[in-house]
Amino acid sequence: MTQNLENENNVFDVRDLNLWYGNDQALKNINMQIEKNKITAIIGPSGCGKSTFIKTLNRMIENVPIVRTSGEILYHGKDIFDKSMQVEELRTKVGMVFQKPNPFPKSIFENVVYGPKIHGIKDKKLLMEIAENSLKSAALWDEVKDRLNDNAYGLSGGQQQRLCIARCLAVQPDVILMDEPTSALDPIATLKIEELMDSLKNEYTIAIVTHSMQQAARISDKTAFFLMGDLIEYDKTEAIFSNPRDKRTEDYITGRFG
Numbered sequence: 001m002t003q004n005l006e007n008e009n010n011v012f013d014v015r016d017l018n019l020w021y022g023n024d025q026a027l028k029n030i031n032m033q034i035e036k037n038k039i040t041a042i043i044g045p046s047g048c049g050k051s052t053f054i055k056t057l058n059r060m061i062e063n064v065p066i067v068r069t070s071g072e073i074l075y076h077g078k079d080i081f082d083k084s085m086q087v088e089e090l091r092t093k094v095g096m097v098f099q100k101p102n103p104f105p106k107s108i109f110e111n112v113v114y115g116p117k118i119h120g121i122k123d124k125k126l127l128m129e130i131a132e133n134s135l136k137s138a139a140l141w142d143e144v145k146d147r148l149n150d151n152a153y154g155l156s157g158g159q160q161q162r163l164c165i166a167r168c169l170a171v172q173p174d175v176i177l178m179d180e181p182t183s184a185l186d187p188i189a190t191l192k193i194e195e196l197m198d199s200l201k202n203e204y205t206i207a208i209v210t211h212s213m214q215q216a217a218r219i220s221d222k223t224a225f226f227l228m229g230d231l232i233e234y235d236k237t238e239a240i241f242s243n244p245r246d247k248r249t250e251d252y253i254t255g256r257f258g
């Protein structure tokens with residue numbers, strides 16, 4: 001098993017990653033590191049492989065049966081493709097929030113404690129504590145504390161998305177992958193999620209796919225620019241947006257294509 005002893009600040013170290021859907025290659029020889037307690041933005045035009053890439057980080061991409069990969073993804077030094085990797089455990093540690101808020105048709109409380117219950121926690125007091133802490137961390141507690149037994153579908157889109165973040169936090173992840181988490185939200189709800197992300201990065205590592213370059217520039221520490229399955233440039237966000245090294249990055253961020 002490969003061990004990465006080089007840099008403990010890297011949560012993920014992606015090495016020579018290739019991915020195919022059947023015969024179509026969607027990721028081409030990707031090499032990049034995702035740093036602890038940072039927000040990493042993945043940008044690029046539609047179809048360039050952004051979602052595929054982040055879904056590979058917790059092996060969720062394997063839900064698509066025709067997918068084949070080569071290369072390594074070291075998660076805290078251990079290859080996620082290694083036979084000894086427990087995929088369910090990986091997906092607990094590396095949680096995911098999707099574009100469209102997807103609460104379960106259950107109460108707000110039951111949504112948050114869903115994961116802990118599956119992991120065998122039955123104690124009501126402990127579940128309540130987990131729900132309160134997770135909802136507080138997701139900046140939703142004050143808005144829902146008096147209606148925890150109401151159905152989650154009664155919340156606004158922005159509240160539902162924060163509920164999904166609370167649900168993700170309730171199983172104590174290490175990394176949160178976000179696939180365009182604000183694209184279905186209005187500007188005020190978007191701002192709330194962005195502020196939330198900023199506060200979460202003290203405790204978690206976040207990778208976010210976004211179509212909004214303004215959002216990437218506002219919230220991320222590092223930005224990766226993908227184009228047709230290639231990682232073209234990966235650097236500090238400031239450098240990508242003020243001084244890109246590759247002409248294709250410059251063309252994209254200045255709106256010449258995409």
Ligand SMILES: Nc1ncnc2c1ncn2[C@@H]1O[C@H](COP(=O)(O)OP(=O)(O)OP(=O)(O)O)[C@@H](O)[C@H]1O
Pocket residue numbers: 021026044045046047048049050051052053064
């Ligand atoms: N389930 C699938 N089966 C076959 N091909 C797929 C599948 N999902 C994605 N692809 C292909 O893989 C490539 C990358 O798609 P992906 O969804 O990762 O891109 P993206 O950059 O996230 O796009 P968007 O910004 O439009 O969401 C595209 O060519 C797409 O058609």
